Amino acid sequence: MAILEVRSLAVSFKGFRAIDGVDMDVERGELRVIIGPNGAGKSTLMDLITAKTRPTSGSVIFDGADITGLDISAISSRHGIGRKFQGPNIFGGMTVLENVELALKGHGTLIKALFYRRTRRTLELIAGALERVGLYEKRDLPAGILSHGEKQWLEISMLLAQSPKLMILDEPTTGMTAEETYKTGELIMGLSGEHTIIAAEHDMDFVRQVASTVTVLHQGKVLAEGSIADVERDPRVVAVYLRDDGLESGEGGRA
Numbered sequence: 198m199a200i201l202e203v204r205s206l207a208v209s210f211k212g213f214r215a216i217d218g219v220d221m222d223v224e225r226g227e228l229r230v231i232i233g234p235n236g237a238g239k240s241t242l243m244d245l246i247t248a249k250t251r252p253t254s255g256s257v258i259f260d261g262a263d264i265t266g267l268d269i270s271a272i273s274s275r276h277g278i279g280r281k282f283q284g285p286n287i288f289g290g291m292t293v294l295e296n297v298e299l300a301l302k303g304h305g306t307l308i309k310a311l312f313y314r315r316t317r318r319t320l321e322l323i324a325g326a327l328e329r330v331g332l333y334e335k336r337d338l339p340a341g342i343l344s345h346g347e348k349q350w351l352e353i354s355m356l357l358a359q360s361p362k363l364m365i366l367d368e369p370t371t372g373m374t375a376e377e378t379y380k381t382g383e384l385i386m387g388l389s390g391e392h393t394i395i396a397a398e399h400d401m402d403f404v405r406q407v408a409s410t411v412t413v414l415h416q417g418k419v420l421a422e423g424s425i426a427d428v429e430r431d432p433r434v435v436a437v438y439l440r441d442d443g444l445e446s447g448e449g450g451r452a
Contacts, residue, residue: 247278281369
């Protein structure tokens with residue numbers, strides 16, 4: 198059963214249709230990857246789902262509720278949708294643990310944030326989130342000294358502490374080494390099922406590693422959808438996205 202239903206979603210900016218009638222269903226516990234050339238509308242689609250941008254038309258149904266254009270805080274705290282943006286967004290002068298705690302403190306209403314208190318339960322949530330991403334042993338270190346990949350994992354742990362139903366990850370492997378990228382893929386696959394995950398990504402090795410279903414966007418529309426094998430064989434996808442990097446032959450690398 199679909200936990201996320203996107204129906205005829207569209208948004209225009211000064212006459213330009215950045216998203217143009219997108220339909221997409223994501224099953225509960227699924228790991229969906231969205232790919233497409235730069236400007237295809239990947240980040241804009243995520244903006245619409247998370248209410249960062251209001252649609253011109255269409256709807257977003259999440260877990261049976263119409264969340265189209267709701268307040269961002271309601272999307273996060275009431276409906277359990279969390280988003281990680283492309284670059285790591287952390288406080289380098291704070292410890293790893295304090296970064297996760299800050300994300301937990303700021304999750305929800307202003308009243309909850311004002312009356313936040315550190316409890317055994319919150320520390321357990323933080324510890325569990327850090328253990329999942331392999332950073333628990335570094336919990337007391339300044340976040341600024343972490344490697345780039347570790348900073349990305351820290352931000353994923355900041356989402357995990359909020360126990361989201363849906364995690365939206367915008368290019369989670371940007372700037373990572375091949376080893377970090379593979380480890381990120383292992384991490385994200387381990388989280389799927391427990392969480393529904395949508396990831397927009399350019400690294401095709403990562404996409405091949407993790408994706409059960411791939412949605413390809415082009416010029417704001419769904420160009421193709423299916424398994425990674427089906428998508429890579431689709432001549433339309435090869436023509437507009439994969440051919441430029443020679444990836445239609447199965448070579449690795451970033452697209």
